[in-house]
Amino acid sequence: MIPIWFFAGWLLAVYGALILVAGLWAPTSDTQGVAMQGMHLQIWWGIGLLALGLVYGICFWPRHPK
Amino acid sequence: MIPDWSFLSLWGKSSCAALIAAPRLMSLSPIDLTIIVIYFVFVLGLGFYLRKFAKTGEDFFSAGHGMTAWIAGLSFISANLGSLEMMGYAAATYQYGILIAHAYWIGAIPAILFLSLVMLPFYYICKTHSVPGYLQLRYGEGARSLSAISFAVMTILMSGINMYSMAVIMKVILGWNIHFSIWVSSLTVAIYVMAGGLLSAIYTEVLQFLLIWLGVLVIPIAGLAETGGWSGLVRRISENFPGQDFTHMWSNLGSFTANPMGVHWTGIVFGWGLAISFGYWTTDFLVVQRVMAAKDLRSAQMGTIIGSFFKMMVPLIVILPGLLALGVLPFKLVPETMVNTPGVHTYNEALPLMLARYCGPGLLGLGVTALIAGFMSGMAGNVSAFATVWTYDIYKPLLRKQASDAHYLSMGRWCSLLGVIVSIGTAYLVMNFSSIIVYAQAVFVFFIVPMFGTVVLGMMWKRTTPSAGFWGLLAGILVSFLLWLWVKLDPPALRYVAFSSDAKDMAENLYRAMWSLLANVLVTVVVTLFTKPKPEEELQGLVYGLTTLPSMDELPIFKRPAVWAGAVAIGFVVLNILFW
Numbered sequence: 001m002i003p004i005w006f007f008a009g010w011l012l013a014v015y016g017a018l019i020l021v022a023g024l025w026a027p028t029s030d031t032q033g034v035a036m037q038g039m040h041l042q043i044w045w046g047i048g049l050l051a052l053g054l055v056y057g058i059c060f061w062p063r064h065p066k
Numbered sequence: 067m068i069p070d071w072s073f074l075s076l077w078g079k080s081s082c083a084a085l086i087a088a089p090r091l092m093s094l095s096p097i098d099l100t101i102i103v104i105y106f107v108f109v110l111g112l113g114f115y116l117r118k119f120a121k122t123g124e125d126f127f128s129a130g131h132g133m134t135a136w137i138a139g140l141s142f143i144s145a146n147l148g149s150l151e152m153m154g155y156a157a158a159t160y161q162y163g164i165l166i167a168h169a170y171w172i173g174a175i176p177a178i179l180f181l182s183l184v185m186l187p188f189y190y191i192c193k194t195h196s197v198p199g200y201l202q203l204r205y206g207e208g209a210r211s212l213s214a215i216s217f218a219v220m221t222i223l224m225s226g227i228n229m230y231s232m233a234v235i236m237k238v239i240l241g242w243n244i245h246f247s248i249w250v251s252s253l254t255v256a257i258y259v260m261a262g263g264l265l266s267a268i269y270t271e272v273l274q275f276l277l278i279w280l281g282v283l284v285i286p287i288a289g290l291a292e293t294g295g296w297s298g299l300v301r302r303i304s305e306n307f308p309g310q311d312f313t314h315m316w317s318n319l320g321s322f323t324a325n326p327m328g329v330h331w332t333g334i335v336f337g338w339g340l341a342i343s344f345g346y347w348t349t350d351f352l353v354v355q356r357v358m359a360a361k362d363l364r365s366a367q368m369g370t371i372i373g374s375f376f377k378m379m380v381p382l383i384v385i386l387p388g389l390l391a392l393g394v395l396p397f398k399l400v401p402e403t404m405v406n407t408p409g410v411h412t413y414n415e416a417l418p419l420m421l422a423r424y425c426g427p428g429l430l431g432l433g434v435t436a437l438i439a440g441f442m443s444g445m446a447g448n449v450s451a452f453a454t455v456w457t458y459d460i461y462k463p464l465l466r467k468q469a470s471d472a473h474y475l476s477m478g479r480w481c482s483l484l485g486v487i488v489s490i491g492t493a494y495l496v497m498n499f500s501s502i503i504v505y506a507q508a509v510f511v512f513f514i515v516p517m518f519g520t521v522v523l524g525m526m527w528k529r530t531t532p533s534a535g536f537w538g539l540l541a542g543i544l545v546s547f548l549l550w551l552w553v554k555l556d557p558p559a560l561r562y563v564a565f566s567s568d569a570k571d572m573a574e575n576l577y578r579a580m581w582s583l584l585a586n587v588l589v590t591v592v593v594t595l596f597t598k599p600k601p602e603e604e605l606q607g608l609v610y611g612l613t614t615l616p617s618m619d620e621l622p623i624f625k626r627p628a629v630w631a632g633a634v635a636i637g638f639v640v641l642n643i644l645f646w
Contacts, residue, residue, distance in 0.1 A: 012276065015104075021097070039291065041429060
């Protein structure tokens, strides 16, 4: 059975990539208000999720027994 | 642990129309919607993938007893991190302050560690499928049937309420159609639980655990950055609410009137920390089922301890957003009784408002996915536990004793669907009866708290008799119900039940749980003294003193569950001192 961490890793990586793109596309947003301007939360969160997801996705890549 | 569901108490018929007409709190961008759609597709795909691994009853109901400690532990906590807990406790924190963190610390940690070190070995050694199954082995069919039926009713009721609260919140936050939210999310849960049973539920719960944390953790990080850390947050709360103490956990519990909840420390310690907490964490099959699916006893024990660590951290993503709402929102949230007033936001909007404040496109989608994941993990937990208890503790012993494993497997699959459909019915029922959620909170205390007394006396005292098990359980349920009814019919009776007429709903529940447990234990002991016990040879593997418990002494010290339990206990004490 493929480990859950493999699935979780790739889901997080996809989410990270989407959030990163959103952050680069629109670094600030009306909904965030003045409090969050300049923090670039989406960019940092996106990079974090992408890195974490790739680590898990690659480390737990299913390998067939030889 | 019991959430404060009173925040939903007025979401009934009269207010439903107003909610449907309410303006949405936030708008989703295409990226947010993409994130949500990916989540639904992903969990459905996972369910179909896992279907091929659920070929027998053992696979479907117990996940083949193959889970590692980490998976069992994260699933154990995720099943408890449902919609009511997340939204309800953030809302309750706005109302009562950091006192609500007791639900995660004294209201959980001692009980979880007790489950791990003391009770799990018995559940595991007797190889039962469920907690009612243990009661059958220890006391006989009467106690099993009473607990199984009450658990099944409670589970379905909770599942429906969970579903309804999600649908209403999606309506308020996003303007989604209430029926669309109910049907799409519940059928998704039904499909993946039907496909893979407990295995599917556990896998998706682990996934949901990660999403919940990563989706909501943005709030405390950004919030503390905005307020200048904890001291800045405390200062802002003091400025916004002068004269009220929202940031201490114990120092304001010396009297009923010194804290926003109207509770004394005795209620917190004996009601929450003992009766409710031990009842929920050690005997509610919804959570216990997850760790019983572990591959061996040590993994089950370590899984529970890993779960307790994350449980201790949950206030970061639930309580802190509630406190941040007290500190940073430029307006005051109002009780649900004022939901029809134009231009106001209510307590239960605390967490969504914080999401809207700190999350831009993409992050907002992740945050909303986290909320949906919370709803679905809570519901999947209820549905898989219901399917097991129905099949093994009601259908098999009472309706069809002799059938093939394939028949019971099929029953489990269809029962998952049936559970969801009945839950949908319950959700629609909630819409029509405004007070049913308050009743549901009471139902939780009725059934779960007395179960703890019955199970623990059965495990620890070999003299406890089958009759005592049944009558003690029944007495606990009846006392809880009658005390609740007494206060409903005669509100001044609150000063007898909860020792104070200032007690709020939550405080009343704490004291009623205490009385219920007391009645359960007293009746069990008295009936035991007048009835005949089971022969000792029938109690092997079920009772302390007659069971050979596996020793962990041969393991290296850092692999022993007791050592890690000690580390969690130290963390628990430190946190309570820090926020005293």
